[in-house]
Amino acid sequence: MALTLSQIEARVDAAGRHPGRAFVRRHPLLVIGGALLALMALIAFLAPWVAPYSPIEMSVLKRLKPPSSTNFFGTDAMGRDVFSRVLWGGRVSLGVGMSVALLATIVGVMMGMVAGFSRTADAVIMRVMDGMMAIPGILLAVAMMALMRASIQTVVIAIAVPEIPRVVRLVRSLVLVIREQPYVQAAEAIGTRFHWILLRHVLPNALTPLIVQGTFICASAVLFEAYLSFLGAGTPPEIPSWGNMMAEGRAVVQLAFNIILFPGIFLGLTVLSINLLGDGLRDMLDPKIARRL
Amino acid sequence: MLYVVKRILAVIPVLGVVAVVVFLLLHLSPGDPAALIAGDTASSDDVERVRQLLGLDRPLYEQFVSWLWRLLQGDMGVSVFTGLPVTRMIGQRIEPTLWLTFLTISFAVVFAVPMGIIAAWRAGTWIDRALMALAVLSFSLPVFLIGYLFIFGFSIKLAWLPVQGFRSLSEGFIPFIQHLILPAVSGGLVYMALIARMTRATMLEVLGEDYIRTARARGVGSRRLLLRHALKNAAVPIVTTIGLGIALLLGGVIVTESVFAIPGIGRLTVESVLRHDYPVIQGIVLVVAAVYVFINLAIDLLYTVLDPRIRY
Amino acid sequence: MTSAERDTIVEVDDLKVWFANRDAIVRAVDGVSFELLRGETLGIVGESGCGKSVTAMTMLQLIPSPPSVIAGGTIRYNGEDLLTFDEERMRAIRGNEISMIFQDPMTSLNPVLTIGEQIAEPAKLHRGLSQSAARELAAEMLQKVGIPEPHRRADEYPHQFSGGMRQRAMIAAALACNPKVLIADEPTTALDVTIQAQILELMLALKHEFGTSIIMITHDLGVVAETCGRVVVMYAGRKVEEAATAELFTAPRHPYTLGLLAATPRLDTAPAIRRADRMRLQEIPGMVPTLTGERVGCSFAPRCPKSTDICRESDPQLEDYGNGHLTACFNCRSA
Numbered sequence: 001m002a003l004t005l006s007q008i009e010a011r012v013d014a015a016g017r018h019p020g021r022a023f024v025r026r027h028p029l030l031v032i033g034g035a036l037l038a039l040m041a042l043i044a045f046l047a048p049w050v051a052p053y054s055p056i057e058m059s060v061l062k063r064l065k066p067p068s069s070t071n072f073f074g075t076d077a078m079g080r081d082v083f084s085r086v087l088w089g090g091r092v093s094l095g096v097g098m099s100v101a102l103l104a105t106i107v108g109v110m111m112g113m114v115a116g117f118s119r120t121a122d123a124v125i126m127r128v129m130d131g132m133m134a135i136p137g138i139l140l141a142v143a144m145m146a147l148m149r150a151s152i153q154t155v156v157i158a159i160a161v162p163e164i165p166r167v168v169r170l171v172r173s174l175v176l177v178i179r180e181q182p183y184v185q186a187a188e189a190i191g192t193r194f195h196w197i198l199l200r201h202v203l204p205n206a207l208t209p210l211i212v213q214g215t216f217i218c219a220s221a222v223l224f225e226a227y228l229s230f231l232g233a234g235t236p237p238e239i240p241s242w243g244n245m246m247a248e249g250r251a252v253v254q255l256a257f258n259i260i261l262f263p264g265i266f267l268g269l270t271v272l273s274i275n276l277l278g279d280g281l282r283d284m285l286d287p288k289i290a291r292r293l
Numbered sequence: 294m295l296y297v298v299k300r301i302l303a304v305i306p307v308l309g310v311v312a313v314v315v316f317l318l319l320h321l322s323p324g325d326p327a328a329l330i331a332g333d334t335a336s337s338d339d340v341e342r343v344r345q346l347l348g349l350d351r352p353l354y355e356q357f358v359s360w361l362w363r364l365l366q367g368d369m370g371v372s373v374f375t376g377l378p379v380t381r382m383i384g385q386r387i388e389p390t391l392w393l394t395f396l397t398i399s400f401a402v403v404f405a406v407p408m409g410i411i412a413a414w415r416a417g418t419w420i421d422r423a424l425m426a427l428a429v430l431s432f433s434l435p436v437f438l439i440g441y442l443f444i445f446g447f448s449i450k451l452a453w454l455p456v457q458g459f460r461s462l463s464e465g466f467i468p469f470i471q472h473l474i475l476p477a478v479s480g481g482l483v484y485m486a487l488i489a490r491m492t493r494a495t496m497l498e499v500l501g502e503d504y505i506r507t508a509r510a511r512g513v514g515s516r517r518l519l520l521r522h523a524l525k526n527a528a529v530p531i532v533t534t535i536g537l538g539i540a541l542l543l544g545g546v547i548v549t550e551s552v553f554a555i556p557g558i559g560r561l562t563v564e565s566v567l568r569h570d571y572p573v574i575q576g577i578v579l580v581v582a583a584v585y586v587f588i589n590l591a592i593d594l595l596y597t598v599l600d601p602r603i604r605y
Numbered sequence: 606m607t608s609a610e611r612d613t614i615v616e617v618d619d620l621k622v623w624f625a626n627r628d629a630i631v632r633a634v635d636g637v638s639f640e641l642l643r644g645e646t647l648g649i650v651g652e653s654g655c656g657k658s659v660t661a662m663t664m665l666q667l668i669p670s671p672p673s674v675i676a677g678g679t680i681r682y683n684g685e686d687l688l689t690f691d692e693e694r695m696r697a698i699r700g701n702e703i704s705m706i707f708q709d710p711m712t713s714l715n716p717v718l719t720i721g722e723q724i725a726e727p728a729k730l731h732r733g734l735s736q737s738a739a740r741e742l743a744a745e746m747l748q749k750v751g752i753p754e755p756h757r758r759a760d761e762y763p764h765q766f767s768g769g770m771r772q773r774a775m776i777a778a779a780l781a782c783n784p785k786v787l788i789a790d791e792p793t794t795a796l797d798v799t800i801q802a803q804i805l806e807l808m809l810a811l812k813h814e815f816g817t818s819i820i821m822i823t824h825d826l827g828v829v830a831e832t833c834g835r836v837v838v839m840y841a842g843r844k845v846e847e848a849a850t851a852e853l854f855t856a857p858r859h860p861y862t863l864g865l866l867a868a869t870p871r872l873d874t875a876p877a878i879r880r881a882d883r884m885r886l887q888e889i890p891g892m893v894p895t896l897t898g899e900r901v902g903c904s905f906a907p908r909c910p911k912s913t914d915i916c917r918e919s920d921p922q923l924e925d926y927g928n929g930h931l932t933a934c935f936n937c938r939s940a
Contacts, residue, residue, distance in 0.1 A: 131314055132310070134307055134310075134311050135585075142562060143575075146565075271433040275429055507707055508723075510700060510705040514696055526716065600716075601717060601762045602717075
């Protein structure tokens with residue numbers, strides 16, 4: 001794929017004149033993912049004002065109607081408008097996703113820091129993490145849900161717990177590497193306080209990988225919520241989440257595929273956009289790739 | 294030799310932690326374990342009965358020790374719901390799951406590795422972008438949606454394949470495969486995406502190494518470079534991902550069994566959750582985790598074959 | 606005499622290799638010309654970033670494009686321009702007629718293949734040797750490069766060899782098909798000093814045995830003095846001086862060459878000789894320029910003690926000062 005000289009000169013020229021366009025060309029994933037996610041988030045945020053119907057209003061007469069001009073996505077088995085539920089569902093799914101990412105990251109960072117700085121704690125913590133990682137995430141989440149009363153909060157906890165080991169490993173390895181750096185050893189040598197080292201040296205370097213990992217955890221969490229609901233161990237049925245809608249749609253899959261299809265499409269697009277955003281962020285923060293023309 | 298021994302011994306603490314985690318889950322959850330297991334509709338008598346049945350009235354560490362002791366003897370307790378030994382219940386359902394898992398892994402690896410190699414070789418071209426787009430998409434769609442789309446397309450509209458169910462091998466190879474193709478593919482797409490991405494990333498990294506440049510300088514052609522020089526070096530990380538990704542895969546298998554009504558462990562899990570049948574859930578988690586640990590152990594041992602630097 | 610009469614084996618003519626990155630076009634090699642005669646050892650000297658490695662790798666088309674682009678020039682081998690060769694033809698040349706060895710023997714050998722396999726490979730590819738014949742050749746080559754117990758060693762892996770032995774193995778692989786030209790890119794830089802001497806000796810011995818012409822790329826003038834008959838000095842992507850080795854060391858002309866020579870630590874400037882101006886290592890002030898954009902004037906002018914106005918305004922061309930001693934400088938009339 002050799003380029004000619006004139007092609008390269010043209011590109012460098014163009015990059016100089018239109019830095020915005022050059023940015024888009026260089027980071028397509030970031031732009032597409034970010035834009036799509038922003039759209040989904042906007043929809044979710046505006047749901048209460050944009051949705052034509054209430055998501056929980058049932059109507060015995062209007063059950064299982066196909067998509068029409070009054071009900072864009074049709075109605076479900078209890079006569080509820082699918083379109084409105086899909087819009088509202090976005091709030092739940094995105095909310096769960098972000099909460100899980102936040103929770104897992106915060107807990108993981110704390111544990112990872114401890115593991116990185118204390119030999120003995122490290123041995124114990126990493127063994128426990130290894131053990132937790134040996135249990136498939138969904139299974140662990142399901143097992144936890146079986147023991148807790150279903151609610152959004154418990155779902156967030158059940159999904160976050162299996163994600164914690166990943167964060168801990170990342171933070172721990174970052175801490176270990178950064179501690180070996182000459183500038184940190186110098187700081188320790190002149191007696192810099194422990195938390196100062198943490199704040200000024202460790203955290204800034206850890207920030208970017210954590211953000212990238214956080215986006216992937218968010219995507220994974222949105223999917224997991226759907227899986228849990230599908231298996232009957234997720235958000236309570238009164239709350240309109242995409243997973244719940246698809247779980248309910250199972251029973252009527254042959255009659256009304258739209259009940260599974262539309263939440264599924266929205267779910268897929270949302271997760272896709274988060275994944276693309278994560279990929280784009282990772283590429284942007286990797287210096288080798290960022291300098292490519 | 295030492296490496297092999299070390300690896301085998303390292304498995305023990307991990308299994309130990311799994312056992313502890315599984316055991317503690319029940320006791321760390323808010324509320325009375327017996328009540329949770331007995332369910333919302335249980336009377337206080339029922340709760341007491343459950344408590345007696347599972348020995349939940351004894352001190353914690355005593356419970357753990359006796360539980361562990363029985364476990365090591367192969368006794369995983371008795372189902373609260375059916376009264377049958379958990380081992381028997383799992384044993385009855387394990388065959389379909391094993392087959393499904395095996396087929397899913399095979400499908401995923403056979404497609405993912407070449408995908409990743411081709412994407413790395415043609416990095417930056419439309420082939421690369423297309424393959425990686427496919428990977429990201431597979432990664433992002435929920436397994437059951439893919440499953441239902443397949444059912445809708447192949448089973449309902451085209452009627453090429455059965456909608457759901459499982460036929461064991463003894464009933465003939467063709468029906469066996471027919472019933473397992475769609476589940477294997479829908480469950481395996483996520484796993485395939487993971488492996489393909491990792492393969493591509495590793496191959497790219499390896500292709501940037503000095504020794505590849507040296508080989509090129511000796512006149513080695515692209516195909517030989519890729520397959521003989523690069524792939525062998527990429528093998529260890531790729532195989533590692535295959536092993537670690539099995540956790541993801543097993544989750545997908547559980548969901549797939551639900552979608553395609555395959556009477557395996559996944560379905561048993563779902564049923565047990567609904568019934569709050571905790572001993573069964575415990576047993577399943579232990580078995581699955583143990584399988585995962587041993588597969589990764591096998592992979593660790595495989596390293597000695599793949600990379601000559603890892604011998605001792 | 607024309608180049609054909611002088612038995613030139615490789616002729617590089619006005620080679621320009623540019624790199625495109627996000628911000629600008631880097632002119633790594635910007636109009637370099639030189640010849641390699643049959644049987645000679647040509648040295649190419651310069652600091653890091655002067656374009657010597659890029660020149661060498663371009664000869665075998667080893668630089669990925671993008672981001673590189675051949676912006677001009679030709680590289681003639683046996684009369685044909687290598688830059689016009691497609692991948693198929695280049696593959697036939699690499700390792701077979703023109704070989705290259707690289708700087709770091711640690712990373713330049715594939716860790717998962719045996720040494721024997723890597724040495725035998727070019728022979729299998731280019732000469733079609735069978736597995737057993739190639740294996741014999743590998744052992745033979747290992748013996749030639751001075752590795753004891755060659756048969757046993759051929760079945761070992763790179764991590765079982767020491768640094769010096771690895772470089773020997775690299776040389777063995779490079780010479781396995783008896784190439785006409787060997788390009789050595791900093792072959793001794795990553796090695797201990799004592800091993801350096803051994804490797805250079807080995808290379809010269811093999812050169813005599815096989816009759817290979819060598820291009821020796823290095824930043825170390827000591828290596829040049831030991832091995833090369835003629836030297837090309839490069840700076841910022843251009844050739845600034847060329848001469849026979851002896852003449853370069855005794856009568857250098859270009860200020861950069863003078864600077865390089867002065868910066869080389871020498872035993873005869875030990876403190877015993879109390880001359881103030883010889884007590885310190887002379888350094889060349891300033892830094893290597895970034896190679897982007899058009900040049901105005903001589904690239905070395907900012908750092909040159911002899912620079913004048915004309916140096917900053919126009920580009921000095923190479924002039925012949927007799928005996929093939931070329932220099933590109935406005936102010937180098939006297940030595």
